[in-house]
Amino acid sequence: MTTPLNLRQLSTASPEFEAEFQRVLHWSAETDAAIETRVAEILADVRARGDAAVLEYTARFDGVSAEQLGALELTREELNAAFEAITLAQRQALEAAAARVRSYHEKQKAACGQSWSYRDEDGTLLGQKVTPLDRVGIYVPGGKAAYPSSVLMNAIPAQVAGVPEIVMVVPTPRGEKNPLVLAAAYVAGVHRAFTIGGAQAVAALAYGTATVPRVDKITGPGNAYVASAKKHVFGQVGIDMIAGPSEILVLADGTTPPDWVAMDLFSQAEHDELAQSLLLCPDADYIARVRESIERLLPTMPRAAVIRASLEGRGALIQTRSMDEACSISNRIAPEHLEVSSREPHRWEPLLRHAGAIFLGAYTSESLGDYCAGPNHVLPTSGTARFSSPLGVYDFQKRSSLIEVSEAGAQVLGPIAAELAYGEGLQGHARAAEMRLRR
Amino acid sequence: MTTPLNLRQLSTASPEFEAEFQRVLHWSAETDAAIETRVAEILADVRARGDAAVLEYTARFDGVSAEQLGALELTREELNAAFEAITLAQRQALEAAAARVRSYHEKQKAACGQSWSYRDEDGTLLGQKVTPLDRVGIYVPGGKAAYPSSVLMNAIPAQVAGVPEIVMVVPTPRGEKNPLVLAAAYVAGVHRAFTIGGAQAVAALAYGTATVPRVDKITGPGNAYVASAKKHVFGQVGIDMIAGPSEILVLADGTTPPDWVAMDLFSQAEHDELAQSLLLCPDADYIARVRESIERLLPTMPRAAVIRASLEGRGALIQTRSMDEACSISNRIAPEHLEVSSREPHRWEPLLRHAGAIFLGAYTSESLGDYCAGPNHVLPTSGTARFSSPLGVYDFQKRSSLIEVSEAGAQVLGPIAAELAYGEGLQGHARAAEMRLRR
Numbered sequence: 001m002t003t004p005l006n007l008r009q010l011s012t013a014s015p016e017f018e019a020e021f022q023r024v025l026h027w028s029a030e031t032d033a034a035i036e037t038r039v040a041e042i043l044a045d046v047r048a049r050g051d052a053a054v055l056e057y058t059a060r061f062d063g064v065s066a067e068q069l070g071a072l073e074l075t076r077e078e079l080n081a082a083f084e085a086i087t088l089a090q091r092q093a094l095e096a097a098a099a100r101v102r103s104y105h106e107k108q109k110a111a112c113g114q115s116w117s118y119r120d121e122d123g124t125l126l127g128q129k130v131t132p133l134d135r136v137g138i139y140v141p142g143g144k145a146a147y148p149s150s151v152l153m154n155a156i157p158a159q160v161a162g163v164p165e166i167v168m169v170v171p172t173p174r175g176e177k178n179p180l181v182l183a184a185a186y187v188a189g190v191h192r193a194f195t196i197g198g199a200q201a202v203a204a205l206a207y208g209t210a211t212v213p214r215v216d217k218i219t220g221p222g223n224a225y226v227a228s229a230k231k232h233v234f235g236q237v238g239i240d241m242i243a244g245p246s247e248i249l250v251l252a253d254g255t256t257p258p259d260w261v262a263m264d265l266f267s268q269a270e271h272d273e274l275a276q277s278l279l280l281c282p283d284a285d286y287i288a289r290v291r292e293s294i295e296r297l298l299p300t301m302p303r304a305a306v307i308r309a310s311l312e313g314r315g316a317l318i319q320t321r322s323m324d325e326a327c328s329i330s331n332r333i334a335p336e337h338l339e340v341s342s343r344e345p346h347r348w349e350p351l352l353r354h355a356g357a358i359f360l361g362a363y364t365s366e367s368l369g370d371y372c373a374g375p376n377h378v379l380p381t382s383g384t385a386r387f388s389s390p391l392g393v394y395d396f397q398k399r400s401s402l403i404e405v406s407e408a409g410a411q412v413l414g415p416i417a418a419e420l421a422y423g424e425g426l427q428g429h430a431r432a433a434e435m436r437l438r439r
Numbered sequence: 440m441t442t443p444l445n446l447r448q449l450s451t452a453s454p455e456f457e458a459e460f461q462r463v464l465h466w467s468a469e470t471d472a473a474i475e476t477r478v479a480e481i482l483a484d485v486r487a488r489g490d491a492a493v494l495e496y497t498a499r500f501d502g503v504s505a506e507q508l509g510a511l512e513l514t515r516e517e518l519n520a521a522f523e524a525i526t527l528a529q530r531q532a533l534e535a536a537a538a539r540v541r542s543y544h545e546k547q548k549a550a551c552g553q554s555w556s557y558r559d560e561d562g563t564l565l566g567q568k569v570t571p572l573d574r575v576g577i578y579v580p581g582g583k584a585a586y587p588s589s590v591l592m593n594a595i596p597a598q599v600a601g602v603p604e605i606v607m608v609v610p611t612p613r614g615e616k617n618p619l620v621l622a623a624a625y626v627a628g629v630h631r632a633f634t635i636g637g638a639q640a641v642a643a644l645a646y647g648t649a650t651v652p653r654v655d656k657i658t659g660p661g662n663a664y665v666a667s668a669k670k671h672v673f674g675q676v677g678i679d680m681i682a683g684p685s686e687i688l689v690l691a692d693g694t695t696p697p698d699w700v701a702m703d704l705f706s707q708a709e710h711d712e713l714a715q716s717l718l719l720c721p722d723a724d725y726i727a728r729v730r731e732s733i734e735r736l737l738p739t740m741p742r743a744a745v746i747r748a749s750l751e752g753r754g755a756l757i758q759t760r761s762m763d764e765a766c767s768i769s770n771r772i773a774p775e776h777l778e779v780s781s782r783e784p785h786r787w788e789p790l791l792r793h794a795g796a797i798f799l800g801a802y803t804s805e806s807l808g809d810y811c812a813g814p815n816h817v818l819p820t821s822g823t824a825r826f827s828s829p830l831g832v833y834d835f836q837k838r839s840s841l842i843e844v845s846e847a848g849a850q851v852l853g854p855i856a857a858e859l860a861y862g863e864g865l866q867g868h869a870r871a872a873e874m875r876l877r878r
Contacts, residue, residue, distance in 0.1 A: 093858035104565055107557060111567075116550040125799070126543055126813050128550070131792050133826055147863050180862050216826040231673075235681055238826035242674055260874050266867035302866050338839075345843065352839075353570050360564070360843035363875050367868035368844050371856040374565050375840035387572050387655040387677035389838035399828035400777075400791075401814035404784065404799035405807050417810040419532035423619050424586050427741050428705035429806035435699050436802050 005295055006312045009287070011319040012329070024278070024316045025333065027244065027382060032224065039199045039228040046203035051210050057200035062142075063174045064195065069211040074182065074193040082182030090180065097372035098152050098187045104374030105160040109393045113161065117402055124409035127402045132162035133238075135213060136396060137205035138190070139220035139230075140181060142171035142197055148184035149370065153377050153391065154220050155188035161396035166190050167215055169205065171197020197222075202229035206237045219378070219391065240391055244382035245274035245314075248366055249335035249355075251326050252279060253342040254286035256362040261341055262293035267367050268337065269310035270303040276314040278333070280326040287317050327351035334385040337366045354385045410436040444734055445751045448726070450758040451768070463717070463755045464772065466683065466821055471663065478638045478667040485642035490649050496639035501581075502613045503634065508650040513621065513632040521621030529619065536811035537591050537626045543813030544599040548832045552600065556841055563848035566841040571601035572677075574652060575835060576644035577629070578659035578669075579620060581610035581636055587623035588809065592816050592830065593659050594627035600835035605629050606654055608644065610636020636661075641668035645676045658817070658830065679830055683821035684713035684753075687805055688774035688794075690765050691718060692781040693725035695801040700780055701732035706806050707776065708749035709742040715753040717772070719765040726756050766790035773824040776805045793824045849875040 010020050045053045051069040058072065059065045066072050083091065117127025138154040140146065151168070158166050168185055170178075172195040185193055194212060196204065202222075208214025217238035218230060230239045248268035250261055265277035281287050294311070298304055320326040327348055330338060334354035342348060345360035352358055356379030359366055370377045378391035405413060414433040421429035449459050484492045490508040497511065498504045505511050522530065556566025577593045579585065590607070597605050607624055609617075611634040624632055633651060635643065641661075647653025656677035657669060669678045687707035689700055704716035720726050733750070737743050759765040766787055769777060773793035781787060784799035791797055795818030798805055809816045817830035844852060853872040860868035 089858050090862055093855045093862075096855045097859060107555070107565070108567065111553070111555040112551040114550070116546070118546060120813075124812065126546070128547065128814075128829075128831075129788075129797070134792070149859055149863065234670075234673075235821075235823065238823075257874075260871070263867060263871040263874055267865070267871045268867075270865055270867040303864075307867065349568075349841070353573070354837075355839045357840035357842060358568070360841065363846050363849040364842050364844040365849075365856075365871040365875060367860060367865075367871045368849065368852045368856050368875075369840070369842045370868060371859045371872075372852050373563065373842045373844060373848075374559075375567075375842055379840070380837075382674075384674070384677075385837065385839065387837055390567075390840050392567075392838070394833075398793075398819075398824065398826055399831070400794045400824065401796035401808070401818070401829050402788070402799065403796060403803050403808045403812045403814055405803040405812060407802050409812075410802040410804075410807065413807045413811050416532045416535045417804075417807050419528050420536060420588055420810045421806060423529055423532075424588065425742075426706070426709055426806075428702060428707075428709040428746065429809060432699070432702040432706045432804040432806045433810075435696075435702055436804060436807075 005298060005308065007291065007294065007315055007317065009317045009319070012321055012325060024314070035224050035228050039225055039232060042199040043203045043229060043232055046200050046209070047207045054196055054200045054204050054209060054212070057198065058196050061198055062171050064172060069209065072195045073211070074195060079182050079186035079190070079193065082179045083186040086179055086183050091183070094148065094184055094187045097149065098156060100372050100374040101152055101156045102160060105157045105393050109160055113393045113397055120409070122409035122412060123406035125402065125404035128399045129402055130397050130399050132164070133216045133396050133398065134163070135165040135167065135215045136163050137215035137218040138166060138168045139201065139218060139222050139226060140168055140170040141222050142173050142178070146178045146181050148178070148180040149377065150221065151181055151184035151190070152188050155185070155190050157376065157391060157393045158396040159189050161393045163396050165192070165213070167205065167213060168193040169196050169201040171195065171201070199225045199229035202226060202233060206233035217396070219395065240378065240395060241380055241384060241388055245276060246271045247276040247278070247335050247381060248337040248339065249278045249280065249330055249333055250339045250341050251330055251348065252281040252286065253323055253344070254281060254283035255343040256341040258286065258289040258293040259297065260362060260365070261290050262297050264339060264365055265294065265311070265315070266297070266301060266307050267365070269307040269315065270301070273306060273309040273313060275310045277311060278315065278335070279317045280320055280329055282320050282322050282326060284319055287319055291317060323348060324351065330355070334383045336379045336381045336385065339364065339366060356380045356385045356390055411438060444737060444747065446730065446733065446754055446756065448756045448758070451760055451764060463753070474663050474667050478664055478671060481638040482642045482668060482671055485639055485648070486646045493635055493639045493643050493648060493651070496637065497635050500637055501610050503611060508648065511634045512650070513634060518621050518625035518629070518632065521618045522625040525618055525622050530622070533587065533623055533626045536588070537595060539811050539813045540591055540595045541599060544596045544832050548599055552832045552836055559848070561848035561851060562845035564841065564843035567838045568841055569836050569838050571603070572655045572835050572837065573602070574604040574606065574654045575602050576654035576657040577605060577607045578640065578657060578661050578665060579607055579609040580661050581612050581617070585617045585620050587617070587619040588816065589660065590620055590623035590629070591627050594624070594629050596815065596830060596832045597835040598628050600832045602835050604631070604652070606644065606652060607632040608635050608640040610634065610640070638664045638668035641665060641672060645672035656835070658834065679817065679834060680819055680823060680827055684715060685710045686715040686717070686774050686820060687776040687778065688717045688719065688769055688772055689778045689780050690762070690769055690787065691720040691725065692762055692783070693720060693722035694782040695780040697725065697728040697732040698736065699801060699804070700729050701736050703778060703804055704733065704750070704754070705736070705740060705746050706804070708746040708754065709740070712745060712748040712752060714749045716750060717754065717774070718756045719759055719768055721759045721761050721765060723758055726758055730756060762787060763790065769794070773822045775818045775820045775824065778803065778805060795819045795824045795829055850877060
């Protein structure tokens with residue numbers, strides 16, 4: 001006999017709702033001061049000693065020794081061999097997923113990653129030039145969170161953006177290489193790969209060493225050391241977001257088979273104990289049916305212990321007064337993954353302002369989006385969808401403003417600029433504008 | 440008699456070039472540990488005590504006392520009164536600049552800030568929804584770097600993005616309000632404004648207090664305390680870049696009047712002693728003429744002392760072998776402002792990969808772009824143009840992926856997702872996909 005599942009249930013009609021809701025939302029991103037200090041030391045050491053420091057930390061933390069850092073580079077042949085060694089079904093799945101992810105990101109580049117310019121009535125040209133980054137680094141975790149899908153999701157947008165050199169780092173604790181990760185690197189077209197990880201790999205990418213080239217931006221998930229290292233080197237290089245625990249919010253109108261919703265909640269909870277799975281629904285009977293599905297299906301899951309810990313620690317079933325209210329609560333949460341499990345997803349979608357990805361309709365399980373629908377699975381967590389976006393082609397491009405003021409334009413703009421510059425006490429600015437005026 | 444100007448001159452043909460060039464480029468963004476600690480305390484205090492803490496720090500640091508934080512809010516009437524009190528020429532210049540900046544950012548929104556979607560052959564919908572942030576905070580420095588133009592450059596893109604609430608903070612040391620800054624806030628359509636500053640203002644915006652609403656993103660320049668505070672709250676809220684000293688690089692083919700180039704170099708150097716002004720040119724005679732202009736014009740500048748310190752400390756005139764070589768050196772520098780002061784700017788522009796803004800042709804002085812050409816003057820500094828972009832409408836929008844998998848699409852995607860999910864040991868993901876398969 002198993003222990004009953006202690007999954008909390010809230011109702012927006014309850015006077016305690018607000019306080020309970022705050023407890024559900026609470027998650028502290030406090031960083032460990034000891035980790036911060038250790039990471040700062042590792043970064044400084046790699047910056048000073050380069051290859052030698054990276055080799056020492058790799059031997060110490062991963063149990064992987066080499067005479068030269070070059071020996072830890074994976075050749076294109078090794079990546080190819082890994083691809084050949086996996087099953088045919090795995091090869092086909094990786095290639096199908098890569099093709100769809102590539103196609104979506106090509107559409108994204110066409111929609112929002114193009115240079116543009118125009119001329120005003122004075123013949124002055126204004127616009128923006130969009131160019132790819134020269135070189136990017138992709139961090140891929142080793143160990144239990146080694147996800148080949150993350151290799152595709154990080155490398156393909158960079159490749160579509162036109163980045164000429166994509167450098168992957170992936171730790172291989174005790175020398176264990178994950179063949180699916182290597183195969184994904186092959187499929188995604190990673191240019192160089194090193195079996196290094198941790199803060200030392202982030203430092204090598206940010207500062208460059210004799211062997212590891214300095215990159216312009218580092219993306220990809222990692223443990224607390226990697227996250228802290230990325231935050232430290234931010235400014236020196238670009239970084240993507242610092243990811244918190246993964247979350248799903250299912251907004252249900254009661255028309256989806258309850259087992260489907262239960263499994264979607266599991267698919268988030270199984271990531272780790274801190275992952276969060278929430279259900280918002282106005283129908284109490286339906287919530288009870290989902291709970292029944294959860295209780296029935298949980299013992300059948302290989303990762304039942306992790307799922308239970310996640311659901312009990314951070315999960316909740318929330319009864320709302322209406323779907324409208326559910327939408328407004330969803331906006332307060334700004335979830336990473338938002339499933340609109342409804343017969344009328346397009347009725348609710350316009351009300352949903354903040355989410356990393358919105359999955360519309362009963363057939364759109366989050367897991368389809370995680371692997372192969374096409375959009376990126378690297379999404380803003382912990383409410384940061386209020387102000388940030390999925391990883392995309394735009395993260396591997398940057399923009400330069402273009403301005404070409406015509407002689408006629410300079411006559412119009414000069415006096416305006418000079419007036420404002422004198423007002424700010426910047427006479428050099430004013431006189432540079434005035435010099436372009438016809439006498 | 441004045442001391443001769445000690446402005447360094449380099450030549451790429453010299454064997455010492457690489458070492459000298461590295462010295463010119465060197466700039467350390469090291470943060471002061473004492474400031475970091477002090478800022479962390481202020482942030483924690485404001486988070487814990489809200490209004491009361493903000494009031495105390497404002498009294499202590501700015502010499503401005505009030506019983507209630509609400510008393511430090513500027514009303515719309517006060518902003519309007521400031522606008523009415525400045526000169527007609529200033530009003531007209533502010534409005535003309537605002538109109539041009541607005542027009543450019545509207546073009547930018549149309550070019551790269553629109554939602555998009557498509558359906559694949561299975562009827563599956565894929566796309567991205569672009570929405571404005573709910574509320575943003577704009578930091579405006581007080582004191583010597585109080586620039587009304589910065590108010591326009593931060594607030595207008597937010598307004599064009601559709602942000603419904605723009606909250607400005609501006610310290611007023613000893614109660615001194617800058618009428619041009621207040622007038623600019625009026626013109627730019629800032630919704631609320633508080634006369635608070637420093638780390639305490641950043642904390643109030645990031646965490647919210649009883650009086651200051653919590654925002655989703657904070658943009659705008661500030662001193663070391665403000666920069667440190669922004670870095671600390673990054674993640675809690677979005678931030679724009681952390682700006683270093685301002686820089687200009689003039690790439691000259693020798694066809695622009697030397698006085699114009701000299702004044703353009705001054706217009707950067709006059710910002711502060713750490714600002715950097717560089718000239719790259721293949722023509723030694725022309726470099727000599729620019730140097731002569733600099734020496735002749737410098738004594739005529741009200742900010743001559745600052746300009747001299749900047750030019751001697753961080754400036755350089757660099758002779759290159761060719762314009763092509765000048766372009767490639769410019770790419771290594773990735774300057775904030777890049778003037779292509781040439782008769783053939785469109786010949787060189789395609790070779791220039793990294794720059795915040797590119798000013799094409801002799802009439803395009805940087806100062807025209809700083810105030811009123813239209814593009815934003817908030818640009819990536821210190822080489823960060825390698826991976827980041829001018830402030831823009833996109834900084835005040837975020838994207839949500841949209842996915843609606845059709846029933847037919849789920850049959851195609853399900854097996855792919857399941858194969859990859861089992862490969863990653865995530866059975867919940869796999870089964871969620873499999874449940875959507877027809878029996």
